[in-house]
Amino acid sequence: MTAPLPAAVLWDMDGTLVDTEPYWMAAERPLVESYGGTWSHEQALGLVGLGLEDAARILQDAGVRLPVAEIVELLTERVMTSLREQGVPFRPGARELLAQLRAAGVKTAIVTMSMRRMARTVVDLIDFDAFDLIIAGDDVARPKPFPDPYLQACAALGVAPADTVAIEDSPNGLRSAVAAGTVALGVPHMVSLTGSGAAGLWPTLSGRSAADIAEFHAGHTRHPREDPAQ
Incomplete structure (x- = not known):
């Protein structure tokens, strides 16, 4: 049986979506x-x-x-x-996965600690309608690793944190996503994510599909939070 897609996928920007x-x-x-x-x-x-x-x-x-x-x-x-x-230096597989999620009707948001105008620059350089929402560093009172950015994104999208997948490349970002109650997926880039509390780690988004995100989200309650790649 095919797992249902999450209500939303929340993307960190720097190092996760784009290699800035x-x-x-x-x-x-x-x-x-x-x-x-x-x-x-x-x-x-x-x-x-x-x-x-x-x-x-x-x-x-x-x-x-x-x-x-x-x-x-x-x-x-x-x-x-x-x-x-x-130009926009997408991380491997990020653009393709994002496009698949959008085609499937999944809500998407950028949740970044960069300034809103920088996030807007990235979004404007993407050649399709990629995001429903931007939550930036100048939009929140408390930055990552506090849960505020992800809680604010979920509230604005009208979704429960547990019904979302948050994709992050940093320990601070993952701590924020976990504290907010999202299903946190770590994709390591420049720093180790060991012990960051992610529901799971993928070495890369390359070759990953919307169906993989659905399976990851559906399976998180059956697997304790762990660091090995899934």
Whole structure:
């Protein structure tokens, strides 16, 4: 018997839907170095999945002598410029899976800690009607790993969190999705998701279909939360 599709699929953006993490890292290093500091790849990885204001405070600690709001604005502008010049770098299989879910009538939302105008830039560069909703970092009072972003998305879509699948690539994002009560799917990219509480991990979205999402959602109550790929 074919499993029913979830009521909605909620997508993290950076690192999950699109591979923009290198764009962020490319913006961070010269900013820190312009103030005489150093910025390692390991430090950059530490910002993956953080709210932009939290990331900006860490950059201040690294020597960037700018207010938090200015750091967020500067980094966002640089990443948006990279998107416009280089296009949307979809993660493997993400565009295809998203298109299948849309064709099947599943509600979809971006739930990101990037600024709304950056998320809007990504959505506008996609060549089909991809999302019903954007919840961005400047839309919520508390960022990931708090449950607020996913709870807000579910409320706006009119769906129960348990009837959704949330797709994430970072521990903070997964903690947010789990705390909100969604069925959380981890797709590792730059950082390990071991111990993040995901209902399951897929090494990639490549080759995955809407039917796979339906089976994953339907099966989550039969399998305890775990880290092995399913």
